[in-house]
Amino acid sequence: MSETQTPERAPRPSIRGRLLAWLLGALVVAGVVMGGAAYQRAHQDLDELLDYQLKQLAFSLSRQSLGSVPVLPGTPSPEPDFITQVWDRDGVLMFYSRPNMAIPMRPRPGFSNMDWNGQSWRVFTQLDGVRIIQVAHPLSLRREMAADFARRAVTPLLALLPLLAIGIWIVVGRVLKPLSSISSALRARTPASLQPLPHEDLPDELVPLVGALNDLLQRLQQAMELQRQFVGDAAHELRSPLTAVQLQLSLLKRASSAEERAAAIERLERGVQRSNRLVQQLLTLARQDPQVPDAATESVDMNQVAREVVSDFEPQAALNQQQLRLEPATEPVLIRGERDALRVMLSNLIDNALRYTPAHGSVIVRTRRDGPQALIEVEDSGPGIPPEQRLRVFDRFYRVPRAAVEEGSGLGLAIVKRVAQRHAGEVSLDDARAGTGLKVSVRLPAFASPASH
Amino acid sequence: MRLLLVEDDNMIGEAVRAGLRQEGFTVDWVRDAEQGDVALRTEPYALLLLDLGLPRKNGLAWLRELRRRGEATPVLVITARDAVADRIAGLDGGADDYLVKPFDLDELAARVRAVLRRHGGRAAPLLQHGELTLDPATRQATWKGQPVALSAREYALLAALLERPGAILSRAQLEQRLYGWGEEVESNAVEVHIHHLRRKLGADTIRNVRGLGYTLAKPE
Numbered sequence: 001m002s003e004t005q006t007p008e009r010a011p012r013p014s015i016r017g018r019l020l021a022w023l024l025g026a027l028v029v030a031g032v033v034m035g036g037a038a039y040q041r042a043h044q045d046l047d048e049l050l051d052y053q054l055k056q057l058a059f060s061l062s063r064q065s066l067g068s069v070p071v072l073p074g075t076p077s078p079e080p081d082f083i084t085q086v087w088d089r090d091g092v093l094m095f096y097s098r099p100n101m102a103i104p105m106r107p108r109p110g111f112s113n114m115d116w117n118g119q120s121w122r123v124f125t126q127l128d129g130v131r132i133i134q135v136a137h138p139l140s141l142r143r144e145m146a147a148d149f150a151r152r153a154v155t156p157l158l159a160l161l162p163l164l165a166i167g168i169w170i171v172v173g174r175v176l177k178p179l180s181s182i183s184s185a186l187r188a189r190t191p192a193s194l195q196p197l198p199h200e201d202l203p204d205e206l207v208p209l210v211g212a213l214n215d216l217l218q219r220l221q222q223a224m225e226l227q228r229q230f231v232g233d234a235a236h237e238l239r240s241p242l243t244a245v246q247l248q249l250s251l252l253k254r255a256s257s258a259e260e261r262a263a264a265i266e267r268l269e270r271g272v273q274r275s276n277r278l279v280q281q282l283l284t285l286a287r288q289d290p291q292v293p294d295a296a297t298e299s300v301d302m303n304q305v306a307r308e309v310v311s312d313f314e315p316q317a318a319l320n321q322q323q324l325r326l327e328p329a330t331e332p333v334l335i336r337g338e339r340d341a342l343r344v345m346l347s348n349l350i351d352n353a354l355r356y357t358p359a360h361g362s363v364i365v366r367t368r369r370d371g372p373q374a375l376i377e378v379e380d381s382g383p384g385i386p387p388e389q390r391l392r393v394f395d396r397f398y399r400v401p402r403a404a405v406e407e408g409s410g411l412g413l414a415i416v417k418r419v420a421q422r423h424a425g426e427v428s429l430d431d432a433r434a435g436t437g438l439k440v441s442v443r444l445p446a447f448a449s450p451a452s453h
Numbered sequence: 454m455r456l457l458l459v460e461d462d463n464m465i466g467e468a469v470r471a472g473l474r475q476e477g478f479t480v481d482w483v484r485d486a487e488q489g490d491v492a493l494r495t496e497p498y499a500l501l502l503l504d505l506g507l508p509r510k511n512g513l514a515w516l517r518e519l520r521r522r523g524e525a526t527p528v529l530v531i532t533a534r535d536a537v538a539d540r541i542a543g544l545d546g547g548a549d550d551y552l553v554k555p556f557d558l559d560e561l562a563a564r565v566r567a568v569l570r571r572h573g574g575r576a577a578p579l580l581q582h583g584e585l586t587l588d589p590a591t592r593q594a595t596w597k598g599q600p601v602a603l604s605a606r607e608y609a610l611l612a613a614l615l616e617r618p619g620a621i622l623s624r625a626q627l628e629q630r631l632y633g634w635g636e637e638v639e640s641n642a643v644e645v646h647i648h649h650l651r652r653k654l655g656a657d658t659i660r661n662v663r664g665l666g667y668t669l670a671k672p673e
Contacts, residue, residue, distance in 0.1 A: 236533050240554065241464070243462075243533075243555035244462065244468060246555045246557060247464075247472060248464070250559065251471055251558065254472075267467070274464065
């Protein structure tokens, strides 16, 4: 049930959203830090200022003659939050600024903090010989003032936050615009049109991305081109055997005698076999494509592969009165590779050799360990290939122009080369040791098994 | 009719030669342009069947070269390249017609006849001379309204004479038309075929011009 539903996806992170969140978060943190610092600073300044004021107030009271000061009740102090009280030497309250707020006397002179009536108070006490003067005000007042100051310092920043958010949103959007133009350019690419993305006017940070994308596009285009060419060549090549088949079919239809019919059927069969073989070879070539991921590799003894393939071809060689001989190495010639591909490679080599070798000619297959390499040689006594054509024979569909040879697919050596390349090996063509023939050598990296010396 | 086939594919070459022989043509077959050059210099051919995908020298390049040096033999091009541009290049390169692989033997034969007809300056598909009519498509002869059974060689000989009525063809020329390479020519083969034709069509139809060769008698 739940498998058919798409799993709930975590919200996709957006660069724009992230930048916005991080920048605004940083601003808020900065605002808080700023507010805290302002509060601390203001509190300190207020402490100094208000302590000084307390002192001044007490000092000015001490100089006033008591006669001019009304005793009960006193007038309100000029500073609303200050409480002023005066006692005589005997501890009799002579004056107080707030009738309902009688703070107990602190006989110790100087500054002190005091908890009273549910509040913290800052108190200054002065003894001037005849009187005790005490001035106090609540500490909460200082906190409020400092907080107020801090608030006022931070408010403009916080007020600007929404504006900043809008600004960030717009600017980030602008900065990211090239990304959306790149994606729309990419979306316009099709397998038929893989031209590189424009990289003018791009910000520095995007140039490597576009460069990498363009590299990929170019590789894709090359691969597509190769593929297209291969399909075109393959279709073109298939036309020849199909033409032969169609012509032979016409001949069969026209055949009037039993012998003619038998001959036509035999020719038709050869034509069909040839088409079959070409298709088979095309498939093999496609499977050996460098872009196809490696099949499972194993330790392969080329002696054994050669024995198997040679025995496959023995009937054909006998039929054509050719001598097919295997000269294997005395010890196993091990390589690491794909057994089937290696068999196909050797089959193609032997098939080619037999095809171009006349009756009573010979084909020799040798396997050998040559230092770090495994060497496989197929030597024939055919007409050979002139040196100037030796490079071209590896091209797909290239046939050495020679008369009176049963048509090959033109793919044999191309397949051999592909397989060798997939095994990090190489193929070379030389003259045969004796006579005019051709010697094809395949060198593959040998695989040292612990059993071998 | 003697044709030159230039084709590197053995199976196709074999089948085309066999099929065209059945149609009454004599076919010489070479596998590349070089051998084709030699053949064209030594024998007169009614038509050249040219596969463009030849080894060594490209067929189209060779065709252009032939036309440049004044070779007038009609050319029917056979190719696997079927793009319009390829066909245009082939025709402009000097081909008289164009056949794309894979093709049918009957179509090939029909196109060969059509090219030969056009080349001979005739539009009508039938060869006619007085009371004698030849249909190259069916290789049937009619004499005074009655069908006449002819052997392949007799037909070929009569067709050669009918192509250009009034022209005198030597015995050697007729032999060239009748026999391809490697075919044994009996010393009096032409005389024997003429003898048979005269018996079937009346003694006066084919005239012997002493020392020169044979020609068709003017119709009454």
